[in-house]
Amino acid sequence: MSGDASPTLRIPRxxxxxxxxxxxxxxxLSRALDREVTGYATVVPQETxxxxxxxxxxxxxxxxVPVLAYNTVSDSGGGDALAELAVPGPYRVELYAVDADxxxxxxxxxxLRVPPGAVATELADDQRLADRTRAAAPDERLAEADEDDTDAVTAFLEDDDRIAAIREQARAEAAARAEEWGIGDALDGSADEDGCDDPADPDGSGVQSDAAASER
Known part of the structure; x- marks a missing residue:
């Protein structure tokens, strides 16, 4: 287990x-929570x-309370490992107790760390168990989860800004091409939305016809 993305997990038997x-x-997961197990579980999906x-x-x-998640195939950890393990069962699951040290x-x-309730939601699809797990988690673990959520939102906003910049660049390039092709006025919106001239000023002279004026 020597992947580059995550450190190798070494735990005692x-x-x-x-x-x-x-x-x-x-x-x-519920048994581990109720018995306040310090240790680990091995999870082997049978059909993947x-x-x-x-x-x-x-x-x-x-x-x-779950702390780490690790995939021994891909050497991935944390949320990536949970995503890879979230496949249909059955599973062989073994639960072990280990001294805290x-x-x-x-x-x-x-x-490799995961938010306290993430294993329950990602692998068991059990929101109630996730809530129970978060309630049992120490305050510092909940603070870590909140920080992770903030980082995710920040990353999303940064991506959104990048998309906006790309769109703005595309608009500028389109405007430049329009000027080159002599259709800049059309893109500027000088014509009506339906692409037709004002029926009251068919020749573009700015003088309305009597018929059009009387209709108004």
Whole structure:
């Protein structure tokens, strides 16, 4: 496991608490939360080419609250790992307990971290479980999640500004071509919206015809 995008996750072998083949992993997440497990779960989707063979997803917990997500196939972590693991079940899920000291170093890997409720929403599609998980998370974890949301909004706005700049450049280029082709006035909106001249001033002289004036 030596991908460039994320640091390699190294965690000690834990004590097996639960091993099941399940259709969805919400029950395992709920059990970890209720028992305030510090440790990790391995998640192996059974019917996916991406995670075939011995490949596993790993989710770590601190007092039952998910901290890290890691995909051992792609070496991706965090939200990217969750997206790759969010495939239809069944899954083989194993839950292990580890001493808190055993995960201390791993939990410093910021690139692998996920918001407290993200695993429940992304892998179990369980908003209620996500809310319970966030309620159990320490304040600093919630602050991290809020900061991540702010960063995502900022990135979106930056992209929006970039799109606006591209559109403005396209307008400028179109106007330049119009001037070159002698149709600049049409783009400036000097003609009516339907492209026709004013019926009251058919010759463009600025003098209205008597018929048109009487109709008005």
């Amino acid at each position: 834990g004590n097996l608490l639960r091993s099941r083949v399940v259709s969805e992993i919400g029950t395992t 080419l991406l995670l075939s063979g011995e490949a596993k997803g790993v989710i770590t917990f601190d007092d039952g 055993g995960l201390e170093a791993a939990h410093r890997a910021d690139a």
